[in-house]
Amino acid sequence: MGCLDEGHFNVEHDNVVSNGCVELGLEEEGNTSAIEDAVKVLLLGLGEDVNREGLRKTPLRVAKALREGTRGYRQKVKDIVQGALFPEAGLDNRVGHAGGAGGLVLVRDLDHFSYCEACLLPFQVKCHVGYISSGQRVVGLSKLSRVTDVFAKRLQEPQRLANEICTALHQEIKPAGVAVVIQCSHIHFPNIESVLLDSKHQGWVKILVSSGSGVFENKSADVWADFYNLLKFRGIDREEIQFRVSSDQCWCPSLSSLSAEASSKIEAVNPVTVAAVASILKSLGEDPLRKELAGTPGRFVKWLMNFQNCNMEMRLNGFLGNGMNSSDTNGNANLNDKQICSELNMPFWSQCEHHLLPFHGVVHIGYLGSDGFKPIGKSLLQSIVHFYGFKLQVQERLTRQIAETISPLLGGDVIVVVEASHTCMISRGIQKFGSSTATIAVLGNFLTDASARAMFLQSIPSSTSPEGL
Ligand SMILES: [Zn+2]
Ligand SMILES: [Zn+2]
Numbered sequence: 001m002g003c004l005d006e007g008h009f010n011v012e013h014d015n016v017v018s019n020g021c022v023e024l025g026l027e028e029e030g031n032t033s034a035i036e037d038a039v040k041v042l043l044l045g046l047g048e049d050v051n052r053e054g055l056r057k058t059p060l061r062v063a064k065a066l067r068e069g070t071r072g073y074r075q076k077v078k079d080i081v082q083g084a085l086f087p088e089a090g091l092d093n094r095v096g097h098a099g100g101a102g103g104l105v106l107v108r109d110l111d112h113f114s115y116c117e118a119c120l121l122p123f124q125v126k127c128h129v130g131y132i133s134s135g136q137r138v139v140g141l142s143k144l145s146r147v148t149d150v151f152a153k154r155l156q157e158p159q160r161l162a163n164e165i166c167t168a169l170h171q172e173i174k175p176a177g178v179a180v181v182i183q184c185s186h187i188h189f190p191n192i193e194s195v196l197l198d199s200k201h202q203g204w205v206k207i208l209v210s211s212g213s214g215v216f217e218n219k220s221a222d223v224w225a226d227f228y229n230l231l232k233f234r235g236i237d238r239e240e241i242q243f244r245v246s247s248d249q250c251w252c253p254s255l256s257s258l259s260a261e262a263s264s265k266i267e268a269v270n271p272v273t274v275a276a277v278a279s280i281l282k283s284l285g286e287d288p289l290r291k292e293l294a295g296t297p298g299r300f301v302k303w304l305m306n307f308q309n310c311n312m313e314m315r316l317n318g319f320l321g322n323g324m325n326s327s328d329t330n331g332n333a334n335l336n337d338k339q340i341c342s343e344l345n346m347p348f349w350s351q352c353e354h355h356l357l358p359f360h361g362v363v364h365i366g367y368l369g370s371d372g373f374k375p376i377g378k379s380l381l382q383s384i385v386h387f388y389g390f391k392l393q394v395q396e397r398l399t400r401q402i403a404e405t406i407s408p409l410l411g412g413d414v415i416v417v418v419e420a421s422h423t424c425m426i427s428r429g430i431q432k433f434g435s436s437t438a439t440i441a442v443l444g445n446f447l448t449d450a451s452a453r454a455m456f457l458q459s460i461p462s463s464t465s466p467e468g469l
Helices: 033-045 058-069 077-081 141-152 158-173 192-197 222-234 260-269 271-283 296-307 312-316 378-389 395-406 450-458
Strands: 009-012 085-087 104-116 122-132 137-139 177-187 204-212 332-335 338-352 357-370 414-422 437-443
Touching: 033 058, 033 271, 033 296, 058 104, 077 141, 077 158, 104 141, 104 222, 122 141, 122 158, 122 222, 137 141, 137 158, 141 158, 158 177, 158 204, 177 222, 260 271, 260 296, 271 296, 296 338, 338 378, 338 395, 338 414, 338 450, 357 395, 357 450, 378 395, 395 414, 395 437, 414 450
Parallel strands: none
Antiparallel strands: 009 437, 085 137, 104 122, 122 177, 177 204, 332 338, 338 357, 357 414, 414 437
16 A cells, blocks of 8 residues: 555646646735634534644635635726727617627627525536627627626626626616526535435536527517527527526525525534624625525535544445445456456545535546456445545545555455546636546556556546536
């Protein structure tokens, strides 16, 4: 096991240099000490040592990221658009539909992120903004992205985000109409019980919303057809747009997985932690009494408590029993008298200890066994993966810990690959949707046998990358 360090290396997709997460190069903005104190309370609530090396700077990082991620509260659309309006003659002096000034202007694929007002986790936003100019006024195209960012950098909900962008642009540009279509992706909200019982519980919650003003106010207007036709090759279909009956139906998965009763139980168990999150909301400039935010601290704490520091017996209690059954996948590839056996695509959730933000993906395990004999079943391996996932982590450590734990159980020759997408990278626009980080730990014969490693790595189907999650 001493050779693990030598055999442990990282592969970064997309050419991003990182240690599994990224330092957030943030502009210093305002006083963060109140938020830092609240984050320390959260870390203590997780049973962590706030002076531990990996956590010492976490409160500051989290506070800066939250301030930066909600800077929209402190920005004005007027300041951005003013001075960026310039005259451009249209096809005629009225509203035209033939393109150019006076016709539809559409900026597509603006990538942003926002904080979910229901659970305080970041969600990804891909925004398409269009307008039809009027009075020979056109706006600098970059301003459409800047204005989108003002409203994205707040505690949000997709439909409100779309409406706010639309209304603000309409007010400042005074066009014939503004149209906004937004695709949002929110991480799933697992809890230990449901995840251990249901291994298929994974993926993103997605929603598509739209908002229109002026000539776009009527959702069946012809101008919308132009708009959607220009988006069509992105797989966006007009029919997909959700017309939600009331704003009470929230898309956030924390709401469906958490009844009001359960939520009040969390607040009773963790009153200090819940109060700390409420104080963070206040420090960000939000009104903690806003109706939509009422249960947010409790829901965030519910998420966070999944990553509590506790021992393996406690965590795996009740799940070790059925772990020794035979497994449902198979190994192959002769290697002398031994074969490479593998268990692929075991999902995991974890929480980056540097930023208190989730990262999730899949774990692949390979080992050498004889005659297809499997010393332990997939469900026990999955439980071990969840045990190391559900705590404050970095991906490199998660990979090593899984390898070290399973090695004695599987005969010492093991290879572990972790593929994950990190919210802390996506949320700063450092990486885009679907990019992922892969880490490898190898022990025993896999360390010296490059062809065995290659054989195992090639057996990992590319469709299992976290992109598809
Ligand atoms: Zn991170
Ligand atoms: Zn949420």
